[in-house]
Amino acid sequence: MRALALLAFLVMAAPVQASGRLTCRADDEHVILTASGRVGPGRAGAITGFDAELALKEPGLPADLARAQFRGADLFDRWVMDGEVRLRLYRERESGPYGSIDVIMTASREGAPPGEPNGTYAVDLASGEAEGLPEGVERLIEGPVLCALESAP
Amino acid sequence: MTARPALLAALLVLHAGPAAATANLDCGIDDRAVRFELSGLMGRSGSGAILSFRSELRLVGRGTPRGPTRVVFSQEDVVQRWIVGGRIDIALRRAWSRNGRKGTVTVILRTAVDEEELEAPGTYELIVTQEAPRGGKPPSRTIRGKAGCSLG
Numbered sequence A: 001m002r003a004l005a006l007l008a009f010l011v012m013a014a015p016v017q018a019s020g021r022l023t024c025r026a027d028d029e030h031v032i033l034t035a036s037g038r039v040g041p042g043r044a045g046a047i048t049g050f051d052a053e054l055a056l057k058e059p060g061l062p063a064d065l066a067r068a069q070f071r072g073a074d075l076f077d078r079w080v081m082d083g084e085v086r087l088r089l090y091r092e093r094e095s096g097p098y099g100s101i102d103v104i105m106t107a108s109r110e111g112a113p114p115g116e117p118n119g120t121y122a123v124d125l126a127s128g129e130a131e132g133l134p135e136g137v138e139r140l141i142e143g144p145v146l147c148a149l150e151s152a153p
Numbered sequence B: 001m002t003a004r005p006a007l008l009a010a011l012l013v014l015h016a017g018p019a020a021a022t023a024n025l026d027c028g029i030d031d032r033a034v035r036f037e038l039s040g041l042m043g044r045s046g047s048g049a050i051l052s053f054r055s056e057l058r059l060v061g062r063g064t065p066r067g068p069t070r071v072v073f074s075q076e077d078v079v080q081r082w083i084v085g086g087r088i089d090i091a092l093r094r095a096w097s098r099n100g101r102k103g104t105v106t107v108i109l110r111t112a113v114d115e116e117e118l119e120a121p122g123t124y125e126l127i128v129t130q131e132a133p134r135g136g137k138p139p140s141r142t143i144r145g146k147a148g149c150s151l152g
Helices: A002-013 B003-016
Strands: A020-027 A031-039 A047-056 A067-071 A075-081 A084-092 A099-108 A119-127 A137-151 B022-030 B034-043 B051-059 B070-073 B078-084 B087-098 B101-112 B120-130 B140-151
Touching: A020 A084, A020 A099, A020 A119, A031 A099, A031 A119, A031 A137, A047 A075, A047 A084, A047 A099, A047 A119, A067 A084, A075 B087, A084 B078, A099 A137, B022 B087, B022 B101, B034 B120, B034 B140, B070 B087, B087 B120, B087 B140, B101 B140
Parallel strands: none
Antiparallel strands: A020 A031, A020 A137, A031 A047, A047 A067, A075 A084, A075 B078, A084 A099, A099 A119, A119 A137, B022 B034, B022 B140, B034 B051, B051 B070, B078 B087, B087 B101, B101 B120, B120 B140
């Protein structure tokens, strides 16, 4: 967490055009959520090498949605510019009853001291009826997140 | 006027609606320096790609940066986007070359649905960068103006 605090400081200080490594992390009573990727140089750098992992702590949720890994193809929306970080991850269950997981993280360099959460996450989980879930399940879970952009040397 | 409620409805659907929802995305710039169009079909499910993507930039008139006069963007040139909860922000970048010179052109659109008007007005930023001849800092020029998008 101390390293993340340093990264949070760096995002406050880094020039907006700088390329670097983007990281986000949330760890509270509901979720463990981590995301990372490389932001290319320039005013609107492309995000490459993206990967994220989500673990929901509530028992009884569908296992395939409660623990999910995301890759670049799951990064539907992304905006990392001018001190803002906005990421949206989306996945659907590939077979069986309908199920989806939608994760939004938004953070800003404004208004948060270094090391403190500088944004929020929202996890929207939906699953149709399945074995052990006769009525399906829907959850919207929100909490604080810390995102940082470490400038490339 | 019927498109305006459709725009708001589509934005809400994309944010919280069923997985198969789709909507037509259109963005444009039309001022003394820049003509720009972007169109495509947005869906929540699938690959997240903007289907039937078409986009073209034309630099017209005085005061435009030296470099390309026409750029056709492809889906792969969408380097960033945020089409969530009433915001339509899109950034495109593509390399250009003309008369032995080359560089990159970047278009950044930032728009938001106006709940009074049910439209998505906003701004654009156009950055034309030219490759430095001997490895120095690449010269670039930026112009800004008004842009608009719709999703319905």
